[in-house]
Amino acid sequence: MRKIRGLWKLLFGRTTILILMLLVQVVALVGGFVLLDKYVFIFNYLLGFISLIILLYILNARQNSSFKITWIILILFAPFFGVIFYLFTRVQPGTRFIGIRIEAALEEQAPYLTQDPYVLEALEEEAPEAAGLARYIHDSGKYPTYRNTQIRYFSSGEEKFEEMVRQLREAKEFIFLEYFIVDKGVMWDTVLEILEQKVKEGVEVRFMYDGTCSLSLLPPNYPRKMKALGIQCKVFAPITPFLSTHQNNRDHRKVLVIDGHTAFTGGVNLADEYINEIERFGHWKDTAVMLRGEAVRSFTLMFLQMWDIRETMPTPIEPYMRYDFQMETRLWGGGYVTPYGDSPYDNENVGERVYMDVLYSAKKYVHIMTPYLILDEEMITALTYAVKRGVEVIIIMPHIPDKIYAYLLARTYYGQLIDEGVRIYEYTPGFVHAKVFTSDDEKAVVGTINLDFRSLYLHFEDAVYLFRNQAIKVIEKDFQRTLEKCQKITKEDCRNYNVFKKLAGRILRLIAPLM
Missing domain, CATH: 3.30.870.10 (Endonuclease Chain A)
Structure with missing residues (x-):
């Protein structure tokens, strides 16, 4: 009986239906190209002209050479599919909208992302080449370099999870979570139990996960379940049965911010394989870091950028910037700390x-x-x-x-x-x-x-x-x-x-x- 249910879920589950609908669209597109080629003689000449224009554009575009070569090969050897697919990927209002919203968020956050000139001067005296990189990250990526920050490194997901649980239980004001993979099990169930308790204590909880989880890990109504628990929840770029290049740009970040003074990042997602509770590919070796101090501000703002993409009114920033680090000079672990984010929409890698x-x-x-x-x-x-x-x-x-x-x-x-x-x-x-x-x-x-x-x-x-x-x-x-x-x-x-x-x-x- 269990096998029959599993087969039924495989054949008629939302993942299978999504894949079939996407395949139907691909077949329809390819079939349309073939029909045009067969019955419209002049189309070949028109396609050749368009292909030439696109190839010239690709050759002169500000783009990585490997991407250029791939597109050139695709257009030369499969011109029908190549040309339409290239135009499809370039003309996407959804992706432009996201890029515009992130740029607007960065402009609004600029007063909170200014580089402390004294920190940069100290770095310049100590190591001019490192100061050059700090300038680049701030000028191009918009994120400053800090000193008053303590770093703790975790050599496994298990270590990170243990400290993460401890810090979540200490939360007093707000918790921000942004993860690529979230799956039910020991890790997520433990975190969710703490989040539920924190909501009851009056702590604001915002939780965002990437839309790939909606394929097979979490049900489509999961955000509603979270909201019923008092947790604000969003899915970034939910997977839909309609072709869009927006779905190619996933939110791969793993960010946890607590009260504006503590943050976690690294490779560890919220699923049991990351803490070796289950074995998928042998022993899972992963790493993470915890920050405590001024550098956490960058992660707080990074989270709000992604959270506000679809919001008509941006989140007020000041309430999340109130933590006073001046009394915590003990946090400095020596050296310099530069958190940074990377976006596929800013033409800067x-x-x-x-x-x-x-x-x-x-x-x-x-x-x-x-x-x-x-x-x-x-x-x-x-x-x-x-x-x-x-x-x-x-x-x-x-x-x-x-x-x-x-x-x-x-x-x-x-x-x-x-x-x-x-x-x-x-x-x-x-x-x-x-x-x-x-x-x-x-x-x-x-x-x-x-x-x-x-x-x-x-x-x-x-x-x-x-x-x-x-x-x-x-x-x-x-x-x-x-x-x-x-x-x-x-x-x-x-x-x-x-x-x-x-x-x-x-x-x-x-x-x-x-x-």
Whole structure:
């Protein structure tokens, strides 16, 4: 009986219906192109002219070269589909609306995101190159650098969850949660129980999750259930049966803000695999950080930007900026802390630029943990040039992947990187979901940004850049402990890799920017 119910849910569930409706639209579009090609002779000439114009536009556009190549291949080899699909992705009022709303929110928040000149002057005297990066993040990404902030690093989802629960129970005024994945189980049920209690105590709770959860993890009426509990709830970009490029730009951030003085971010979502309560791909290795101090203001404002996208009236900012940090100089953990967000709509790839700055400025080493490795030529150059300058570059990847296509793609980069001297290791106990850079015992990045096209160009992301902060040594120690559980990938391993998997990966490289 249980099997029959499961089959019924699979065949007639909302996920299946959504996929079928999307497929119907794709078939209708392709069928229309074929009919036009067959019965309208002049259409071929018109299509050729339009294709030429679009190709010239693509070649001259301010866009990553890998995306350009993918679009050119698609238009040359499948002109009907390629031209219409390109026009479809470019003319999307929904995406423009989101970009405009985020830009407006940043303008309104500008007085709260000003850079303290004394902090920047101190950084300039201490390390001019680091001050240059701080200026870039503030001028292009709009987020300032802080000093009066304490950082605590968590080397696993379990550690983060334990402290997260403790901090949630201490909340007095407000709780903001913004997560990519939320799934029922020990982790979310525990958090939800605390949130319900906090609402009863008069604490304001806002909860936002990405629309991909509505496919199979949470029911479509979940926001109504949350509101019935007194929790304000929103779904970012719900998955609908109508084609839209807006659905390609997911909210991949993982942000928790408590009372304006404490914030969490990192790779850990609100689901049981992240704390190893259930096993999906072997042992799940993840990381996170907790901030306490002035830098939390950036995360508070980051959350409100996303929350207010569909609001007619923006949330008043001042009530969430009242916490006085002047009495908490003890929070300073040394060095500098720069939280930042990245948006696919501002034509500025802040996440990628920060990673590249770490690679280009490194003197001794750059150590990386990432679940995915889908690279453009710029990132390949940054990684390999660092090695050529004598910098040790080590990348830890998963040994048990969560997405086979992503792993096959990653393997296509192994040989080239190893030839250039980059050392690649795989975490043999299972899956690495951490997004971590450390360098020279003085720089680190912890956040949500993977080394793939989706994170670097298509998703809403966030991270924290640390410079000469006490937590950096703790992060590097964790890297070394993780490295002890890894196996090194050699050139021979690359040669002996399954030939069909190699071929599949090479084919996937043609559409890598779309993955």
